[in-house]
Structure formats: structure tokens, C-alpha cells
Amino acid sequence: MRCDTEVFFQSVSPGEYDESTGDYKEDTVLEEKRHASVTDTGTDTMNLVYGAIKQGSKTVRLQMHYKKTFDRIRIGNALYRVDFERKLRTKHVFVVSEVQSGRN
Structure with a gap:
């Protein structure tokens, strides 16, 4: 497993009035x-997490x-x-899906 992709964990504080x-x-x-190691999510995992195939899902x-x-999480500009997340003995795995750049 090559951890060659930069991922950014973001904490968002809403702007004040x-x-x-x-x-x-x-x-x-x-x-x-x-x-991190970032790959497209496999079909079996998508069926388990989403119950269907979901475009743009990454692991x-x-x-x-x-x-x-x-x-x-930001990967590149997305x-x-x-x-879904799972903590293994030492590793941490996230299944993520793309969202719009506005507020979540």
C-alpha cells in the first residue's frame, strides 16, 4: 500500500453574522x-455501504x-x-463520497 496521496482533514467553523x-x-x-492510499471504492464495498453503486466514491x-x-476531507480540489470508517489495529480506513464545495 503506497501512501502517496495528500489528503487534508478539514474542520469548518461557520462565519459569524x-x-x-x-x-x-x-x-x-x-x-x-x-x-494516504486513495483508490476508487470497490463494487462489493459500495453495495455494503450504500446499497447500490455510487459514482465518485473513494477509499x-x-x-x-x-x-x-x-x-x-479534501483530496486535490474535491x-x-x-x-463509513473502520479502525483496524493500526490503520484507519474511510469510505468517502464527493460533496459540493458549499456548506455540508
């Missing part, structure tokens, strides 16, 4: 980079457990939400 303008400020996004495998809380 600005009374002077009547708008909300931009969301604050904090990222933490990890290297992210880390060598060590990721213990911090996060809202989503954002993903975690649909």
Missing part, C-alpha cells in the same frame, strides 16, 4: 495534511489512526464526506 453589513463572514477552514487508507475531529 456581521450586523453592519447584514451578511455572514466567510467560513473558517482549518486543514491538517496526511498522506482512503491511513497508516495510523486519525484521532482528531473533522468535518470533511471535497468528500465520510460515509
Whole structure:
């Protein structure tokens, strides 16, 4: 397993309301980079997790457990939400699906 893909675990804090303008400020996004093995999710796993075939589903495998809380994962320019995760003895596996770049 080659952990050659950079993945970014994102924590999103919603922007606060600005009374002077009547708008909300931009969301604050904090990222933490990890290297992972990223592959397309297999058909058997998709049927288990989603009950059907889902386009754009990826499997992210880390060598060590990721213990911090996060809202989503960024791979390249695409954002993903975690649909399933499993902690093995030392490895951590996430099955993710792509989401729009707006608020989750």
C-alpha cells in the first residue's frame, strides 16, 4: 500500500453574522495534511455501504489512526464526506463520497 496521496482533514467553523453589513463572514477552514492510499471504492464495498453503486466514491487508507475531529476531507480540489470508517489495529480506513464545495 503506497501512501502517496495528500489528503487534508478539514474542520469548518461557520462565519459569524456581521450586523453592519447584514451578511455572514466567510467560513473558517482549518486543514491538517496526511498522506494516504486513495483508490476508487470497490463494487462489493459500495453495495455494503450504500446499497447500490455510487459514482465518485473513494477509499482512503491511513497508516495510523486519525484521532482528531473533522468535518470533511479534501483530496486535490474535491471535497468528500465520510460515509463509513473502520479502525483496524493500526490503520484507519474511510469510505468517502464527493460533496459540493458549499456548506455540508
